[in-house]
Amino acid sequence: MCRHKVTGCGLGVRVAAATSVQQRHNSSDVRFLTKTRMDALKKGSGGRSSFSGHVATVFGASGFIGRYVCNRLGKVGTQIIIPYRGxxxxxxxxxxxGDLGQVLFLPYHLCDEEAIRKAVKYSDIVINLVGRxxxxxxxxxxxxxxxxxxxxARISKEMGVERFLHVSALNADREHEGYILKGGSKFLKSKALGEQAVRDAFPEATVFRPSDVYGQEDRFLRYYVGLWRHQGKLLPLPHGGKDIWKQPVFVSxxxxxxxxASKDPDTAGKxxxxEAVTDITTGLPTLEDLGVTLTKMEDRMDWELKxxxxxxxxxxxxxxxxxxxxxKYIEAR
Incomplete structure (x- = not known):
């Protein structure tokens, strides 16, 4: 008798469960998302196989700095869109x-506005690393x-992008006078004009001014340990290297x-x-203000020269x- 009751109870539970599922499946009630931002879709514990809720378009990703930025974004579960030329x-x-499906590629040209719009259409973060x-x-x-x-910057603003990050250069100055080149550096002048152009189109943009950046496959250390080191005993430096200060920063x-900075709204407009740890400052915030512990160059030399x-x-x-x-310094005659 008890056995029949248990069976009946068990059967009743199963029927009730099936009825509940059926009612939910056939329900006509529409459940709307109360939050339509991308971070509402955040899933996972925050690692490489998660989705951080951010979609980032990285222009210039194939360059030296771009590879490291994309690697950092992928490690925290950011979906990355990489426009490429060539x-x-x-x-x-x-x-x-990034994990499977997290890295997407899109051919584009810097003058093709339609391709740029496609690249930033679904992104809330745009990072500009394009440079010459x-x-x-x-x-x-x-x-x-x-x-x-x-x-x-203009197209990103028009498409509703929330964060725009632009990489410029240290000592960027539209009135750059120059120490070596007469008339100043055309490179640094154009970088300063680029900063102003970005600010005009996207006032909340975050700008970075890096000094010489070193790391694997860089164009800073490889210059000194490359051609001149292997083909001669002397390394030509302007004015024998006197009064020239270098503050190289590690690419990572x-x-x-x-x-x-891309995830911190307080960095907007800054x-x-x-640069490396130095007493020469302009008063602007540095990487340490973003919680970065700067890597000493001497701690990296064994790895860079390996x-x-x-x-x-x-x-x-x-x-x-x-x-x-x-x-030893040799006076140029």
């Missing part, structure tokens, strides 16, 4: 910075640093700061200087030799 094989390795170290027949400093930056520190020492015949032990003496 061959798609140039950006193929960036597919690995020298002018070419295809692109001048004016076209890239000023007109291109203004176009990206810069990438960390850019990602941190300009940050990205590829150049791979073929050495003798691998010395740590501390086996005394540190080299400072270089």
């Amino acid at each position: 061959d798609h094989y140039d950006v193929l390795r960036l597919k690995l910075v 170290d020298w002018e070419t027949r295809n692109f001048t400093f004016e076209q890239v640093h000023v007109e291109g930056a203004h176009r990206l 520190d810069l990438a960390q700061a850019i990602v941190a 300009t940050y200087e990205a 590829p150049f020492r791979a073929g050495s015949y003798y691998d010395e032990e740590v501390g086996e030799f005394e540190p080299p003496a400072p270089p």
Whole structure:
């Protein structure tokens, strides 16, 4: 008797459960999202396989700094849209910075406004890393640093992008006089004009002014350990290197700061200087104000020089030799 009651109770529970599911499935009630922002769709614990609620479009992702920025974004579950110019094989390795479906590619041209609109249509964050170290027949400093930056900022504003981050350069000054070049640096002048163009189109933009950036595949340390080191005993420096100060910043520190600023609304409209620890400051906030612990250059040298020492015949032990003496200055005549 008891067995029949248990069976009946169990059957009743199963029927009730099935009825409940059926009612929910056939319900005509429409449930609206009370919050339509992307962060309402945030899922996961915040790692690479999660979705942070942010979609970031990174212009210039195939460059030196761009690779590190995309890697940082992918680690925290940000969906990344990478507009690229040229061959798609140039950006193929960036597919690995995020989980499956988190990294999307889109061909574009800096002068193609329709392609730019497609690239930022679903993004709440846009990061501009596009830049040139020298002018070419295809692109001048004016076209890239000023007109291109203004176009990206203007379209991002029109498409409703919430955060726009622009990377400029340390010492950017439209009235730059110059120490070496007569008439000043055309590069730094165009960078300053680009900052103003971005501010005009997107007043809430966050601007970064990095100094020389070093890291794997950079154009700073590789200059000194490359051609001149292998083909001569002397390294030519303007004025023998006197009165020239370098404040190189580690690329991972810069990438960390850019990602941190993209998620911090308090950084809107501010300009940050990205440089090494130094007593020479202009009063602007630095990477340390974004919670970044700056990496000392001397702590990275063994890693940065490792590829150049791979073929050495003798691998010395740590501390086996005394540190080299400072270089001697030779007066140019």
